[in-house]
Amino acid sequence: EVQLVESGGGLVQPGGSLRLSCAASGFTFSSYWMSWVRQAPGKGLEWVANIKQDGSEKYYVDSVKGRFTISRDNAKNSLYLQMNSLRAEDTAVYYCARDPDPYSSSWSLFYWGQGTLVTVSS
């Protein structure tokens, strides 16, 4: 069974940093593009970033470029999101998600974690 379990969320002050993790199991992690998607309270979905199987390609939404870094450790079956210079508008539930098929990206997300809440507030 495919499982994606996010962790690392919490309350952080504006300007602070946080590192989210996503532990993957039930599939060959190193074969799939992986993504982060967020959803502010009561708002819609916003794609944040994705990363290729070997980490050689990474893409970001404009609003987080230069502040967030996506990475992965295929040996540990884990996906990460390092978030620096956090702002109030980064407050959201952050989901880890996986493409439907291995090796290529269809820019769609089949498996999702349960999400972890990040709150940026003083």
Place this chain on the structure above:
Amino acid sequence: QSALTQPASVSGSPGQSITISCTGTSSDVGGYNYVSWYQQHPGKAPKLMIYEVSNRPSGVSNRFSGSKSGNTASLTISGLQAEDEADYYCSSYTSSSTPHVFGTGTKVTVL
């Protein structure tokens, strides 16, 4: 990159068919066959219903179908059921500096 445009709400009676539109530009919906649709119930993670415009993942009911014409994609739900009441989001690959964008979301109400 702006969000793709969806109607805020769509409603229908049980058994009816409804269609949700998703309007973009030639740089996203109109230019690529990477349109997806997601269903989200309150407090739950989204669920992929359609990918690559019209493909249904395994396990998704064939009451859900997707299509595209020009810069507008559509999700049709036929034989509407109470369990279909949820928020629906489209998404697309884009050639802009942000390569993936979601729609504004549509709340589906089953009357």
